[in-house]
Amino acid sequence: MVHIVVVGSTSMDLVVTANKRPGAGETILGESFYTVPGGKGANQAVAAARLGAEVSMVGCVGGDAFGEKIVHNLKENGVSVTNVEPVPHLSSGTAHITLAEGDNSIIFVKGANDEVTPAYVEKASSTLMDADIIMVQQEIPAETVEYIADFCKKHHKKWLLNPAPAREVSEKTIESATFLTPNEHEFAVMFGEELRSEVLARYPNKLLITEGENGVRYFNGIREEVVPSYVVEPVDTTGAGDTFNGAFAVAIAEGKAINEAIRFANLAASISITKFGAQGGMPMREEVVGKL
Numbered sequence: 340m341v342h343i344v345v346v347g348s349t350s351m352d353l354v355v356t357a358n359k360r361p362g363a364g365e366t367i368l369g370e371s372f373y374t375v376p377g378g379k380g381a382n383q384a385v386a387a388a389r390l391g392a393e394v395s396m397v398g399c400v401g402g403d404a405f406g407e408k409i410v411h412n413l414k415e416n417g418v419s420v421t422n423v424e425p426v427p428h429l430s431s432g433t434a435h436i437t438l439a440e441g442d443n444s445i446i447f448v449k450g451a452n453d454e455v456t457p458a459y460v461e462k463a464s465s466t467l468m469d470a471d472i473i474m475v476q477q478e479i480p481a482e483t484v485e486y487i488a489d490f491c492k493k494h495h496k497k498w499l500l501n502p503a504p505a506r507e508v509s510e511k512t513i514e515s516a517t518f519l520t521p522n523e524h525e526f527a528v529m530f531g532e533e534l535r536s537e538v539l540a541r542y543p544n545k546l547l548i549t550e551g552e553n554g555v556r557y558f559n560g561i562r563e564e565v566v567p568s569y570v571v572e573p574v575d576t577t578g579a580g581d582t583f584n585g586a587f588a589v590a591i592a593e594g595k596a597i598n599e600a601i602r603f604a605n606l607a608a609s610i611s612i613t614k615f616g617a618q619g620g621m622p623m624r625e626e627v628v629g630k631l
C-alpha cells in the first residue's frame with residue numbers, strides 16, 4: 340500500500356443552498372443549510388484514503404466541537420491523525436459556502452490552520468520521510484509551503500503542490516515541486532501574463548492545468564496533451580479538485596504513467612460531483628476501477 344502524507348487544512352464546511360446569490364446589502368431566503376467536513380487538505384486526504392492509500396494528515400483543528408468532528412471524520416475514513424493537534428485557543432477552520440445557480444462560492448476562514456507552521460510540521464519529519472508522495476495546498480501559511488519545498492528538495496521526496504486558493508508562489512517552490520496542479524485562475528495568479536504554452540513547455544510532465552469540464556492540460560515533453568474529463572450530471576462540484584489531486588497522487592505513488600494517473604483522477608473527480616458535499620461523493624477504489 341502506498342503512503343501519502345497531506346500537510347494541509349481542515350475545516351467544517353457551512354453550506355447554504357439558495358436559488359441565487361445575494362447582492363451587496365441584500366438579504367434573501369435560502370433553501371437549506373448543512374455542516375459537512377471539508378478543508379482542501381482533509382478532503383485530499385479522504386479522497387486518497389478511499390482510493391486505497393495509507394494516508395497521514397499533518398494539520399491542526401480548533402479546540403471546539405467542530406475540531407472533534409473533523410478528527411472523528413478523518414479517523415472514520417481511515418486517515419491517521421497522529422499529527423493532527425487541537426489548538427485550544429483557536430476556532431477550527433470554517434468554509435462558508437453558497438451553492439447557487441449551479442456553482443459554489445466559498446469564503447475560507449483559516450482559524451487553527453494558521454498554526455500549521457514550519458515548526459509544527461517539523462515535528463512530523465519522520466512521517467514526511469516515510470511518504471511516497473507529500474501533498475500540500477494553500478490554506479496554510481505560505482512559509483510552511485516554502486518549508487516543504489526545502490524539505491523535499493533536501494530529502495529527494497516527491498511532492499505535489501495544489502496551489503489553491505490562488506496566491507503567488509515563489510520560483511524556488513515551483514522548481515522544487517514534483518507536480519503543480521493549478522486551475523486556470525490559479526495558473527494566471529502564478530504565472531501572470533506569460534503564455535500558457537510556454538509555461539507548460541517549461542515544466543513537462545509536472546505542470547497540470549485543471550480546466551474543469553474541459554479536462555486537464557499538460558506538456559508531455561513532445562506536445563501538449565488534454566486528458567478529457569468525464570461527462571456527468573453535477574450535483575455539487577465542491578471538492579472536485581481535491582478528489583482529482585488525491586486520486587492523482589495515489590495513482591502516481593502506485594507507479595502509473597502520468598496520462599493514466601490523470602485519467603484515473605478525472606474519473607474519480609467526476610464521480611465525486613454527483614453527490615452533495617466536498618467529501619460526500621468521493622468514490623471508493625472499486626467504484627473508480629469498475630468504470631475505467
Ligand code: RIB
Nearest residue numbers: 350377378379434578617
Ligand atoms: O476545495 C473545496 C474545499 O475548499 C471545501 O471543502 C472548503 O473547505 C474549502 O476549503
